[in-house]
Amino acid sequence: MRVILDGKRVGTRKGNGWLACYSENKAYFTKRGLNKRTVLHEFYHHLVEMKELELPERIEEKQANSYASEFVKKS
Numbered sequence: 001m002r003v004i005l006d007g008k009r010v011g012t013r014k015g016n017g018w019l020a021c022y023s024e025n026k027a028y029f030t031k032r033g034l035n036k037r038t039v040l041h042e043f044y045h046h047l048v049e050m051k052e053l054e055l056p057e058r059i060e061e062k063q064a065n066s067y068a069s070e071f072v073k074k075s
Contacts, residue, residue, distance in 0.1 A: 001046040002026045005034060022046060036075075040068035 001022075007030035010018045019033025022045040029038065044064035048055060055063070 001043065003039070004028050005031065007031065022049075025049070037068045037072050040071050041065060044068065 002025065004026055006028055009028040010021050010030055010033070017030070020027060020029045020038045020042050022028075022042045025046070027039070027042040027046065029042075041064045044067040045060065048060055048064075
């Protein structure tokens with residue numbers, strides 16, 4: 001997974017700016033989004049893609065949040 005600090009490629013959704021996004025083995029971050037929790041969240045998306053798991057988007061997002069939260073708690 002490549003980590004790229006380029007807020008222009010992160011994109012936006014209605015009214016709220018995203019801090020990061022993962023696409024095609026690359027994780028894009030804004031300066032504000034480049035923190036441990038957000039990097040771990042996007043890394044989870046990378047793991048799902050590399051293992052070729054088919055998860056509904058809502059479930060994958062929930063699991064990515066849990067993964068990042070648990071990891072940060074333990075460190």
